[in-house]
Amino acid sequence: MTNPVETRTTRKRQSILAAATELFLQRGFLATNMDEVAAIASVSKQTVYTHFGTKEALFLEIVTGMTGEAGDELEGQVADPVDGRPIEDFLLEFAEQQLAIVMTPRLMQLRRLVIGEAERFPELGKRLHAKGPGRSIGRLTKAFAHYSESGDVEAEDQRAAASFFNWLVMGEPVNDAMLLGDRAIPDADALRSHARESVRIFLAAYGRRP
């Protein structure tokens, strides 16, 4: 974390990033024009170009930045399971946190943007996949390895099990939001009960036999 000194240059830079982020998220890459970025940022167009070089570079900086931040947040929120913690507790907290963090308008817009530009910028798709579902599934896999030892989870392919759990939780809300827009994002209560049922299903299939 570098110290963001409040100089004119850094102020302008932030202002440009903020303006461009809104426009790109809302309109996509092609439909965003640099004159408007400069106008909304209250900055001359030349300043935009001295800071970021090209439209494409500005776009990449914004999108890669946002994907990184989002991936980091979940990491910090839910600790890996410690010995003795019931798997049900761990999974429920994991699911609730993930839903709370991911199911926001900004992240859904980002995801739509990346999917829409996946042909033009394949790197972005790979990055978002790695930082998003890839990371979650990786952490779950680790957790399932842990819970396998105690016999709380029984899965031949732990990574596959992790992926199923992930999409039990995220499948419906994410895909509805992709097609129906931000208004399809469920409220917090709905997300919590969705998380509960996801955990129940998963443990019925992979949990300790009664």
Next chain:
Amino acid sequence: MTNPVETRTTRKRQSILAAATELFLQRGFLATNMDEVAAIASVSKQTVYTHFGTKEALFLEIVTGMTGEAGDELEGQVADPVDGRPIEDFLLEFAEQQLAIVMTPRLMQLRRLVIGEAERFPELGKRLHAKGPGRSIGRLTKAFAHYSESGDVEAEDQRAAASFFNWLVMGEPVNDAMLLGDRAIPDADALRSHARESVRIFLAAYGRRP
């Protein structure tokens, strides 16, 4: 189904549709230009405009057409469950058919396209949602109502159960393909075993208690 007579006009029309479909799917709405549509269709630009009026109209015609076709296909492939058919058979066939029909490059490209343009054309997103997941979940709900009577399924909220089953099956493959491109589409064998495990998980959670 109207009879597509082979006149010059209909030939030209089909040619335009084919060319525009490829370009839109591959590049998106804004990055597609009408001169190239005409060129690839081997048609003069004016002909494109007499047939479709505007770029937007052509786009909408293509996308709504494709969404409809895809939705219809599954309908025809898997019959609703008849009395006495084991739920496991029905679900497995349903899942396999759905994966086989949906997990194709064309439909994944269509989905990316619609998601990317969801802000500009919200109607398309709603339509694809209704014809895709909405329709599948509707049919599954009906099936679960049927299997509830025989006690083969136990679910308080049958629609929620249907949605969970749907995303157990479609979640991972669809979302991987969205972000990683057509190369992430699993092969037929992988899809079948994915379907089997999805059914197993679902029945462990909602099936008849042993």
Next chain:
DNA sequence: AAATCAAACTGTACCGTCCAGTTTGATTTG
């Protein structure tokens, strides 16, 4: 007679560059 064609044309949007002059903040000088 209707459909189609090729090609030129219109109008507009927009990326990226250029440039003359101003602001800012740090450094040097008297």
Next chain:
DNA sequence: CAAATCAAACTGGACGGTACAGTTTGATTT
């Protein structure tokens, strides 16, 4: 310490070049 100096960042506006949706025209085909 205050004035002078300086480099870098910034402004505003103009502009070249290109791309492209949609129209017009006048000839050709079916």
